[in-house]
Amino acid sequence: MSREAGRRIESRLRECASYAPHGKVILVLRRHDQWIASHYRRYLKNGGSLPFEQFMDLTSSSPVLWGKDNLHYMQIISLAQRYFNSTPLVLFQEELQSNPNSFIKRLTSYTGTSCNHENIDLSPVHQSYSSKRLKVARYVGGLLFSATPLAHPHPAIHRAQRRVKLMFCHLILAFAHLIPEFLVGTDPLIPEVHLRRIREETLSDWNQCVEFASSNSPTSDPISLI
Template sequence: MSQKIYFHVGLSKTGSTFLQHQVFPKLQGIYYLPTVKYRHALKLLPKIHDERVLVSREFDQQFEQEVKKFSAQYPQAYPIIVLREHSSWAVSNYKRFVKNGHSISFKEFIDIERDKGLFKKRDFDYERYIDLLEQYFAQKPLILFYEDLQKEPVKFVRKIMDYTGAELSYSDVNWNPRHVSYDIDSLKLVRKLSDKIQFQKKLEVHTKPRGFLYNLYANIVRYSILYASKLFPKTWFPKEEFINPAEIEELRQYFSPQWDSLRNKTH
């Protein structure tokens, strides 16, 4: 039997949670190795004897490293990537970083002019991601778009089914959005208080149980702020803009030629 491995690589903030909870586990005719087991995927896969196997994990800055590692063992895998319009992807990821305790501004997150941000322009280069998939995997990647998932989710999922040869009972899927973004006032408050608390970044904590205990403490503080913020009077919230709209537009315009090209190629 010739086993086929399908590798969903994300990107992050492109509907991965919906796919991982509502679609992938319910696909028929394919074994799904969920994201929580990805850390041990290369050890687990040789023990799975199903004809088709789907592995899912979402990446952004770890993309190249993880693709190289996975392809070294499974170069014949079939990659699946979901892209999202650059400025929308940046805003969504920035909100995630603020929620997780980063007090940086949007300009410090992605700086198009000087490229000094936490995320670099190369992290938004979707053609680079596609080139890496084509370089390290023998199979042509399935390229999907988050905007299509929002507009026509059934058609979007149908493309995954056609690519993998799996089936799905649509009535088993909860098509309602799983993640709802936190409101801007709450995120502004978290950003302001994070600057005061000065959370240690997760990547700087390596040891256990110290790392586990720190992350537990940080998450309790962050989510307490987020949920309790609904009870706070409006006067408690910072007045400044969460993101300058001009910075979002600058990002959109910078990457719009690539985005338009990718959309035209795959439609």
């Protein structure tokens, strides 16, 4: 599930439903803690500098970027049901990793298509940078950029500013491997204690999603998650 989740997802669903109400919605979910951790790595790659516990703030009613309200997958499933005339297909990245044939079978059964599994390359395409490089990027990003940048109101200027910023970010990451390990430190990029808390607080939502996916699966195969 992309970064649209929890931010513009309802407006996007409403927009799509306005011209394709009979369309079919396919949601690919990932365990909450791993999903937000992935977003955090991308945030750092693109110049962000907040520590993880501020990037994903479970305690504040007005978080700086992401908060607890952004972690309700079942709410997104309910929105898809509200705006479209069909039950959404819910898939899981964990099943794609552990049992890709079952994942693909659900997808093709739902869409009424077919494919040759042997022709599908499941190799990772865009792997994350190392924790060392991202920690360097976080430090330098804090010196150069705002931790919570605002988009320029003029789209063309916004795109130009973003391109320049991303160019600098890629240069920072390219040279980050030259920094000695002892200068970077051994503290984890994302503390496990925070990931564990996210898992605990989202367990009910995750279980509901798995139950929904199982009850509405287009195949009889059991869902296999890591």
